[in-house]
Amino acid sequence: MDISFSEQDLQFQEEIRSALANDYPSHVREKQEQGMVLSKQDMIDFHKFLYEKNWAGYNWPVEFGGTGWSPVQIYLFLNELAAAQCPTILPFGVSMVGPVIYTFGNQEQKDRFLPDILQFNSWWCQGYSEPGSGSDLASLKTKAVLEGDHYIVNGAKTWTTLAQNADWIFCLVRTETTQKKQEGISFLLIDMNTPGIEVKPIITIDGDHEVNTVFFTDVKVPADQLIGEEGKGWTYAKFLLAHERFGIAGVPVCKVQISRLKEKTAHYNDLDLNKKIAEVEIDLMALEFTELRALAAIAGGGHPGAESSILKIRGTEIQQRISELFVEAAGQYILAYEGPDGFESNKTPAGPDHASDSVAHYLNFRKTSIYGGSNEIQKNIIAKAILGV
Amino acid sequence: MNLNYSDEQNMLREQVLKFCETNYDFADREKILDSEAGYSPENWKEFAELGWLAVPFSEDNGGYNFGPIELTVLFEEFGKSLVVEPYLSSVVMSGTILENSNYSAKQALLESIISGVHQISVAYAEANIGYNFLDCVTSLDAKGDNLVLNGSKTIVLNAANSNQFIVLAIHNGKPALVLVDSDTSGLELQSFRTLDGQTCGELTFENVALNSDALIASGDEATSLFNQMIDVSILCISAEAVGAMTSAYQKTVQYTKEREQFSQPISNFQVLQHRMVDMFVETEITKSLLIKATLQLDSKDAETSKTISALKVQVGKAGKYIGQQAVQLHGGMGVSNEMSIGHYLKRFTVIDSMFGNTQHHINKYSSL
Numbered sequence: 156m157d158i159s160f161s162e163q164d165l166q167f168q169e170e171i172r173s174a175l176a177n178d179y180p181s182h183v184r185e186k187q188e189q190g191m192v193l194s195k196q197d198m199i200d201f202h203k204f205l206y207e208k209n210w211a212g213y214n215w216p217v218e219f220g221g222t223g224w225s226p227v228q229i230y231l232f233l234n235e236l237a238a239a240q241c242p243t244i245l246p247f248g249v250s251m252v253g254p255v256i257y258t259f260g261n262q263e264q265k266d267r268f269l270p271d272i273l274q275f276n277s278w279w280c281q282g283y284s285e286p287g288s289g290s291d292l293a294s295l296k297t298k299a300v301l302e303g304d305h306y307i308v309n310g311a312k313t314w315t316t317l318a319q320n321a322d323w324i325f326c327l328v329r330t331e332t333t334q335k336k337q338e339g340i341s342f343l344l345i346d347m348n349t350p351g352i353e354v355k356p357i358i359t360i361d362g363d364h365e366v367n368t369v370f371f372t373d374v375k376v377p378a379d380q381l382i383g384e385e386g387k388g389w390t391y392a393k394f395l396l397a398h399e400r401f402g403i404a405g406v407p408v409c410k411v412q413i414s415r416l417k418e419k420t421a422h423y424n425d426l427d428l429n430k431k432i433a434e435v436e437i438d439l440m441a442l443e444f445t446e447l448r449a450l451a452a453i454a455g456g457g458h459p460g461a462e463s464s465i466l467k468i469r470g471t472e473i474q475q476r477i478s479e480l481f482v483e484a485a486g487q488y489i490l491a492y493e494g495p496d497g498f499e500s501n502k503t504p505a506g507p508d509h510a511s512d513s514v515a516h517y518l519n520f521r522k523t524s525i526y527g528g529s530n531e532i533q534k535n536i537i538a539k540a541i542l543g544v
Numbered sequence: 545m546n547l548n549y550s551d552e553q554n555m556l557r558e559q560v561l562k563f564c565e566t567n568y569d570f571a572d573r574e575k576i577l578d579s580e581a582g583y584s585p586e587n588w589k590e591f592a593e594l595g596w597l598a599v600p601f602s603e604d605n606g607g608y609n610f611g612p613i614e615l616t617v618l619f620e621e622f623g624k625s626l627v628v629e630p631y632l633s634s635v636v637m638s639g640t641i642l643e644n645s646n647y648s649a650k651q652a653l654l655e656s657i658i659s660g661v662h663q664i665s666v667a668y669a670e671a672n673i674g675y676n677f678l679d680c681v682t683s684l685d686a687k688g689d690n691l692v693l694n695g696s697k698t699i700v701l702n703a704a705n706s707n708q709f710i711v712l713a714i715h716n717g718k719p720a721l722v723l724v725d726s727d728t729s730g731l732e733l734q735s736f737r738t739l740d741g742q743t744c745g746e747l748t749f750e751n752v753a754l755n756s757d758a759l760i761a762s763g764d765e766a767t768s769l770f771n772q773m774i775d776v777s778i779l780c781i782s783a784e785a786v787g788a789m790t791s792a793y794q795k796t797v798q799y800t801k802e803r804e805q806f807s808q809p810i811s812n813f814q815v816l817q818h819r820m821v822d823m824f825v826e827t828e829i830t831k832s833l834l835i836k837a838t839l840q841l842d843s844k845d846a847e848t849s850k851t852i853s854a855l856k857v858q859v860g861k862a863g864k865y866i867g868q869q870a871v872q873l874h875g876g877m878g879v880s881n882e883m884s885i886g887h888y889l890k891r892f893t894v895i896d897s898m899f900g901n902t903q904h905h906i907n908k909y910s911s912l
Contacts, residue, residue, distance in 0.1 A: 289875050291805035314876045359879045360886035366876075427903050479864075486674055486904075487897045490699045491736035491744055504736055504746055505671030505698040514739055518890070521871050522879050529875065531815060 158447060160227065168231045175239040180204050187240040190512040192363075192496055195320050201242055202275035211273040214250060219257045219265065220273050226453045230402075230446075237407030247279040247316070248272040252325040255342065255391050259383035268344070282312035282326030282345070282369060283392070289314075290532050292327070293336045293389060297371060299328035299343055301378060306330075306343060308351075308374040314526070318354050318367040321347050327392055330385050340388035344380040351375070361518035362494035396528075403463065403527070404470035406443045412477045413439065419509050420484045428484055435476050442469045461540035464533035471523035471530060478520045481513035489514040547835065553617050559594065560621035568625040570884040576628060581705055582743040583629045592660030597635055600776075601643055605654040612776065612841045616783035616834060623787025626884070626891055628742050630663060633701035636780050638664035638710055640773045641721060647760045649723075653708075664723075665706040666773065667697035667747050675900045677712060677774075678767060682749065684713035684720050684759075691715075691759065693722065693730075693752040703745025704735040710760060711749070712770060720762035721769060728752055740890040774899050775852050779837055781895045785859045786831050788895075792870040792888040793823040799874055799885075810873075819869055826862035833858050853900075853909040860902030863892030 160168070183201050186193055193201075205211045213232055215221020224232065236244070244250070253272045256264055271277040288295040297310025308328060318324065324345050331339035345352070351374035357366045383391060413436055420428055449462055482489055488506025491498075495515040498504065524530045538544050549557070567587065576584045591597050599614050601607025608614075615636065622631065639657055642650045642664075656662035668677045682695025693713060700709065709724045724731060730752035735745045761769050797820055800811035810816055833855040840848040867889035871878030874885050881887075896902060 284876070287804075289805060290810075291807075294805070294807075358881040360871075360881050360890060362881065427907070482893065482897075483901060483903065485897075486901055487669060487699060489897050490738050490894060491746075492739040493737050498736075502734060502736075504734075505696070514893070517893070518879075518886075521868065521886075521889070522876075524872055525875050525879065529872075531813075534815075 164227050164231060167228055168235060171232055171235040174208060175235060179239055179241065184240065187242060193242055199275060206274050211249060215253065219269055226450055230450050233402045234407045237411055240411060247281050251281060251395050252279050255382060255395050259391055277322040278320050280315050280318045280321035280324045282315060282324045284314045286311055286313050290529055295327055295329060297326065297328050299330050299341060304378050306376045306378060308371045308376055311368055311370045313368040315367045315369050316365060318369050323347060324369065327388050337389040339386055341385045342382040342388040342391045343376060345376050349374050359519065361515045363519060404442055404446050404466040405474055406439065406446055409439050409473055409477060416477065416481055419507065431480055435473060438473050442473060461536050464536045467527065468530050468533050474523055475520050478517040481509060482517045485510035485513045553614060556614060557617045557621055560618055564621060564625040568627060573626060573628065577741040587629050588660050591629060597660055598658045600639055601654055601658065605643060605651055606658050612779055612838045615780055616838050619780045619783035620787035623784035624791045626788065626887055630702035630705060632777060632780055633665045634663040637666040637773055637777055640776045641710055641769050644769055644772055645761050663702065663706045664708045664710060665700050665702050667700045667709045667711045669697060669699045671698055675904045678719050680712055680714060682713040684715040684722055689756055691754040691756060693749040693754060696746065696748040698746045699744045700747055701744050703733055703747065704743055709747065715762050718763045719766045719770060721760040721766045722754060723758045723760055724752060738894065740894050775841060775849060778852050778856050778899050779841055781898060782834050782855050782859045785863050785892065785895050786834050788888050788891055789827040789830060789862060789866045792866050793820060793827055795885055796820055796870045796873050816873060819873065823866045823869055826865055830858050830862045850909060850912045853905040856900060856905040857902050860896040863896055867892040
């Protein structure tokens with residue numbers, strides 16, 4: 156047994172690290188270091204930077220314009236990004252719809268969509284959940300009816316992250332009502348500028364506008380924007396979920412958060428807090444090694460299975476725990492709070508400077524045990540797939 | 545042994561319940577929070593007319609001779625609907641200090657609080673002292689026959705609506721409580737919204753000149769008045785938390801019965817049932833410590849402070865658990881600001897952070 160990385164992998168890591176040190180756009184870096192909210196343009200700039208470095212397709216095969224990196228290289232790359240305080244790469248294009256298009260789309264669709272995804276010329280969002288279909292995703296009702304060379308789409312998608320910025324949405328739609336609800340679902344790409352689409356913000360409890368409900372009323376979608384076959388959407392969706400799991404544990408971001416917490420609270424000499432930080436650090440150490448075990452299995456040719464549910468459950472628990480410790484450390488000074496953008500510069504209340512983002516982050520991160528298949532659903536998956544009960 | 549509420553106490557509960565049912569659904573509350581004052585002056589007037597603002601005060605001071613039990617009845621009902629009117633800051637905090645003091649002007653001040661025309665906030669927290677409020681830096685010094693106040697106070701509840709402040713300061717090396725008019729020259733106010741949508745403020749005192757009769761208490765008397773005020777305030781927000789816990793678990797049960805996934809109400813799933821049972825159990829356990837602390841405070845038991853710390857610890861832990869689980873079981877709806885449930889989580893977070901958080905009171909308990 157050997158968990159060390161190869162010479163080449165370490166050299167690769169060093170290359171990424173020094174490239175980030177030199178070229179990571181400073182205006183994005185500064186905001187990230189100060190815990191400030193990034194604008195839409197900041198996000199675009201960051202993703203364009205990835206493209207310029209030829210990193211945009213970090214998890215894609217070479218033939219579609221990707222890096223062709225090994226799972227270990229992808230792992231090291233994502234670690235370095237987090238350690239350099241980069242924002243999380245938006246998964247919707249490059250990790251979600253992109254792999255579906257290059258795996259199941261036709262040549263024309265590949266030519267049409269893949270370059271814009273890599274170059275971040277198009278911002279994608281995900282049309283999966285519906286008001287009545289969350290954990291039970293396959294019960295979705297948004298309907299697409301073929302009329303000539305167009306589908307007519309009616310329905311609503313919800314919890315759509317950053318739909319307000321999106322140019323395109325990939326949707327699971329029902330093209331047929333079937334006995335088995337998983338059948339009759341299709342995978343459709345829709346231009347967000349199509350008439351009949353309305354994006355309604357959902358403000359979350361931290362006061363932020365991150366998610367939306369997207370309404371479709373008689374939206375005319377060219378039939379050539381259907382991916383693969385009608386009725387096979389559920390298969391594609393499951394394929395996509397397997398891709399989404401990469402890095403789901405969020406270990407590198409947690410490491411950055413823990414060191415930030417230590418730095419912000421070092422001068423308190425608060426033994427009780429320090430013990431709690433140590434406990435969560437131990438949990439994180441164990442999770443990191445669990446992730447490495449999964450990585451070793453994949454590198455050896457295995458497939459990520461239900462074990463990725465462990466990473467999702469423990470990862471989100473640790474992320475939430477760290478956010479709680481930030482709040483605890485800020486004590487009563489969390490009380491003055493005016494929203495996720497913080498205070499106007501001439502109007503900052505007393506107390507530690509992390510108080511306001513701590514509470515924003517704490518409230519925002521309640522979502523992590525709910526999204527991407529709630530942690531209850533993840534436990535069902537483990538019970539069924541691993542324990543066999 | 546009898547742990548039943550009296551008829552009078554039950555009537556008070558009914559009255560508050562009815563008021564909240566008529567005037568305090570979630571949309572009403574949102575509208576109130578969106579207003580500039582952050583509370584409803586009409587509701588405040590009604591509180592005064594219903595006699596609620598007189599609840600904790602003795603008859604001599606224009607009150608009903610009620611005590612901690614009645615206060616917890618009020619607050620438990622307030623907590624169910626997340627009432628935002630400044631009862632805690634003006635009536636409980638300022639009222640408790642004044643009521644127990646020997647301050648010459650207290651009767652007039654209490655009457656003005658009871659009538660609802662006047663609001664007073666206690667300025668107790670500072671930037672660098674955490675929960676050790678009595679170790680403050682704000683200073684009250686003698687200057688001839690007069691006094692001069694310098695320093696700053698933070699997270700003063702309801703500050704922008706208050707006519708006066710009771711400020712905790714150091715006078716001759718010891719704590720003192722001093723009354724300051726909000727329009728006094730040298731006093732500056734910066735107002736903020738709180739995490740749960742209410743208002744608070746930061747006060748800065750620059751050579752604020754005060755008459756010697758502004759001094760409410762100093763030395764040991766001030767310390768004792770202040771500590772009593774903290775105990776009563778913790779009791780009240782704990783009762784509020786118990787009310788909020790009750791609503792949070794009940795709303796969650798209701799939601800899981802209505803929400804269908806996999807062709808059935810999600811309340812059918814045992815894992816969710818057990819989670820909701822735990823929420824209920826935590827609520828009941830918290831209620832037990834609340835009643836114990838209430839009775840001890842009422843009888844001026846020597847162990848009161850210890851029980852108050854125990855209660856605050858339980859409120860912190862249970863509030864966090866119930867608030868987080870209520871959000872989790874509501875799924876995406878739980879993190880949506882348009883639904884009431886996430887606002888319970890915010891209130892639990894605020895309650896835990898006030899007057900010493902869970903860890904602070906674990907430490908205090910073990911030191912007593």
